[in-house]
Structures are given as C-alpha cells and as structure tokens.
Amino acid sequence: MARAPDSPKRERITPIVPDLVNYTHDLIYGEIWERPGLSKRDRSLVTLAALIASYRPDQLNSHVGRALNNGVTKAEITEIITHCAFYCGWPAAMTAAHVAADVYEGKMSPR
Amino acid sequence: MARAPDSPKRERITPIVPDLVNYTHDLIYGEIWERPGLSKRDRSLVTLAALIASYRPDQLNSHVGRALNNGVTKAEITEIITHCAFYCGWPAAMTAAHVAADVYEGKMSPR
C-alpha cells in the first residue's frame, strides 16, 4: 500500500495525533490518492486549487512539491495561481505565489 | 474573442454591476479561460476544487455544467468531490454533491 512520503513535519506531530497520522498514511495516501478515477496529476491540480482557495499556506508548501513529483509543471502551477486570483481573490493568489517561490528556493514550511 | 455563455443569472445583475459583467465576458472568459498554459478541462478541475473549498454553491452550480462541457466526466466530478471531502471537510463535499445532483436534475441556481 502506498504511504505518505517521509516528512519531518509529520513526525513532529505523530506523538500528538498518532491516529490522524495513521489515517494520513493509510487513508489519504493509501486509499484516496490511489483511487483510479482521477490521475495523481489531476488530484494535484485539485489539491492545489483547494489549498489556494482555503488559504492553507503550510500545506500548500508540501503539495507544490508533491504536484511537481506528480507531473504538474511549474508553468502549470503559474497558470493555476493566475486562474485562482480571479476565483479566490488576489490575496490568496499572492500568498500562493510566495509559497511556490519558497518551494522553488528549497524552503520547507516548518508546519 | 470568447464570451461567457448566455446566462439569465448574469443578465439579472447586469444593471447593478455592468462593468463587472463586462469583466466577466472580456477578462474572465475572454482572457483567463483562453490562456494556453492550461486546458479548459484542467481549468474546470481547478475551478470546481476552488468553489468546493470556498463553499460557493451558487457558482458551483454553473461550473459543474461548464465542466461537463469542457470534457470533465461525471465520474471525475465524483472523484473531485470525494477527494475534496478530506481536504476541505465533509460538509463542503456534501453540499457539493447536492449541487451536482441539482445540476444533473436540471435545477439551475437562481443566483
């Protein structure tokens, strides 16, 4: 079964929410991301848009990297952010662009 | 130039926000959706996820129909809603499923 990639952030919170971390492994990455009806690349598009829209910069940081691994290109991330500016408002898009800049510069979110 | 599809909802608000409706035609549908870096089908994935995440049932109603026109299948909409349950919370996904049911039954949102 697929597992979530190793993550120091996730290790930090394992003592606090152990079952939630188990669900992250077994349910989110083991089941949901593996469902056949939508490719991982398309799930990354959906996840990025959801995180931009709900203004979750900490998790967007992780999922920009994951999207690149799933075959989303940097040019497509540019388009997603630009598109979302109009549907989620300028501030959400601006923060998303900075999060992408962080990831491209190798800066991981501490949480 | 591409224009937004005719919409009685949009006509209703044209006297109230005429320039915003012009931007909807010329900027959102004429420019943003026509940008070459992301297909219309992918833009629909992004838009649906953003609308589910930010709980905008009125606009989700219109965009489910638009997504179908852009080549997103009903099976993919099922996956998007199921995926978003975990990233946006159960309530946002439940409402999205009802909005999809409305659209499939031909019920258009009044706004």
Added chain:
Amino acid sequence: MARAPDSPKRERITPIVPDLVNYTHDLIYGEIWERPGLSKRDRSLVTLAALIASYRPDQLNSHVGRALNNGVTKAEITEIITHCAFYCGWPAAMTAAHVAADVYEGKMSPR
C-alpha cells in the same frame, strides 16, 4: 440609546438566543455603530465589505438596506462589489450582486 431597527428575522430568533439579541441591540447597535471615530456611512462600507468577503448573504441582505439608509448610494454599492471581486474572488462578488438585486426588488432574506 440607539436600538437595532425592528426586524421580523430578529424577532424569530429572540426566544432561541435572547441575550444575543440583547447584545445586538445594546452592544452592536447601541454602542459599536454609535462610536464617534467613524461615520455610520463609513461603517456601512466596512460592514458590506466584511460580509461580501466572508460570504454571508443572509446578513448582507439586511446591511445593503441599512447602507442605503446610512447614505451609501447604489452607485457606491456597485463600486464596492466590483472592487471586492478582485480582493475576494468573483464568486463572492456575483453572490453579492444578486443579494443587492434582491434588496432593490424588495426581497428580504428569511434569515
């Protein structure tokens, strides 16, 4: 002391949250809206923007009417909605325009 204007909506919930309705009268309308540092017209600008941004159509309905009473013009409401489209996203602005249309047509929100 200023009180909130009579409202059938508020009467409906008085048996459920009586002290919250008292706070609405004595604190929100009796104190906050009466503070001298910002005019009622300016407070209406702030309140409309906050309600559009947080997508609260029920309360936006009441406050569009209140804004008109406080001297905000319909042309200014048009500008506020158009401005907010870019800062809060298109869907929030579209719903706000429909709420304004409801108010101008005399349709009060049931809640």
Added chain:
Amino acid sequence: MARAPDSPKRERITPIVPDLVNYTHDLIYGEIWERPGLSKRDRSLVTLAALIASYRPDQLNSHVGRALNNGVTKAEITEIITHCAFYCGWPAAMTAAHVAADVYEGKMSPR
C-alpha cells in the same frame, strides 16, 4: 458497527458519490464518532462549533438534531451560538440561530 442514521438527504446523493456515502457510514459514524476519547455529547459540541465557524448551514441543520440526541440541551445550544458570536462573528451566529429555529420547527434542510 454504528451507522449513520437514515437520511433522505444522504440517499439523494448516494448515486453521485457512493464511496463518500460509504465513508460517511463506516468511517465518520462507524469509527470517528465511536472513538472512546471524547463522549458523543462532547463531539457534538465540537461539531456544532466547527459548523457555525465555517458557516455550513446545511450540515448544521442535521447536527443540531443530532446534538439533541447526544444529550446537548437547547439551553446549551443557545450558549454555544452566543459564545460563537464573539469568536466567529455576529453573522455566523445569527445564521446559526435561524438554523436552530428551523430544526426546532421541524424544518429539515433539503441538502
């Protein structure tokens, strides 16, 4: 295993998101609500507050009834809404009070 209570709303969307409805039964009601670390009554407090805060009136409707079944009193629901007015803003609390009024009058949300 505990299952979600029968619900016409849930039946309506079963053809659209069948696996999500299965998760609602097996995971949400079968596992999460049954976890021993927090009583069902306390889980209802948490769920009501989360739904008020995130402005999800459709699901709040169902969960007010569920909270009453879990031993939360109407007087406590009054307190929760009043408390949340200050932490979530007046509009979220006002809508919550109307949703409670709907439930007490037997009006179920269509979605």
Added chain:
Amino acid sequence: MARAPDSPKRERITPIVPDLVNYTHDLIYGEIWERPGLSKRDRSLVTLAALIASYRPDQLNSHVGRALNNGVTKAEITEIITHCAFYCGWPAAMTAAHVAADVYEGKMSPR
C-alpha cells in the same frame, strides 16, 4: 469580575485598539466566559473547534493553553483535532496539531 489573564501579546496591541482590549477583559472574559449555561471546560471545547475550523493559528495557540487550564486534557485535544480533520479538512487539523506541539513545547505565538 473575571479578567483576561495577563498577556504580552495583548499588551502590545493595547495602544492600537484600547477599547477592543477593554472589551476583551470586560465582555469576553468578564461576561461571556462567565455565563453559567456552559462550563468553562465546555466553552474551551467550543472555542478550540471554532478556531481550528476558521484556521486562526495565532489565537489557537493561546486557547490550547487556556483549555488545559480549564480542565481539557491533552488526550481530549488529540480527539478534537482528529475529529475536526473530517469536518474542517485535513490541512486545518494538521496546522492545529503543530500549534498544539508549539504550546506543549512552550512556544507562544508572537501575535
């Protein structure tokens, strides 16, 4: 009358919003938290859920500590966060777990 506990964060903003800080003392802590209809422990459950749901990490930081003082156990905070993952989405719960980790490690939010 009960007052808010001393807080360097609150002192910092007293010159900027003096009356809001007064309301925090006299209204929020002096009145709302002292209302008899719901115990302080239950109000902490409600407040934590509201803060997780609306993604307010700065204030969640303060209220995790306050919840512990009000008799909520760390095991219950674990359950609240795990429960909220499903109602508020995974990202809100992940951030909440990191905020709890901060508090347990003695790291206070600067704002």
Added chain:
Amino acid sequence: MARAPDSPKRERITPIVPDLVNYTHDLIYGEIWERPGLSKRDRSLVTLAALIASYRPDQLNSHVGRALNNGVTKAEITEIITHCAFYCGWPAAMTAAHVAADVYEGKMSPR
C-alpha cells in the same frame, strides 16, 4: 496610467507569476483603484475590511500602509478593527491589530 508602488515582495514573485503581476499593475492599480465611483480613501476602507474578514495578514500588512497614504487615519484603522471584531470574530480582529502594530513599527511582511 497608475502603477502599483514598487514592492520587493512583488518583485520576488514576478518570475513565477509574471502575468499576474502585470494584472496587478495594469488592472488592479491601473484600472480598479482608479475608478471614479469611490474615492481611494473609501476603497482602502473596503479593502482593509475585506482583508480582515478573510484573514489575509500578509496582504493586510501592505494595505495598512497604503490606507495611511490614501488618507485613512490611524484612529480610523482602530475603529475598523474594533468594528470588525463583532462582524468577523475576535480572532480576526486580534490578528489585524498585530498586523497594524507591525506596520506602525516598520515591519513589512515577507510575503
């Protein structure tokens, strides 16, 4: 045509979302803020309220400074934050007060 003021934050993301930065210059600052129907001072009131309500501290940081340039006084910013506490919830107002403190102390948000 009016342009956005120079900003190191905006320069940082120009390589990532170049067209979005162009829209910021030409559309947001060149067109929207220049529309005659609402003064720049009033647009700042609206923008501040929208940013407080939607909890966008990064962008609020920039717009507090811009509001001061547009003629909004510090006393009025105090009133806006205090007013918004009741419409957007205490946590949003508290964070806004800290952002204002940051700006008054010359601390610019890194994003």
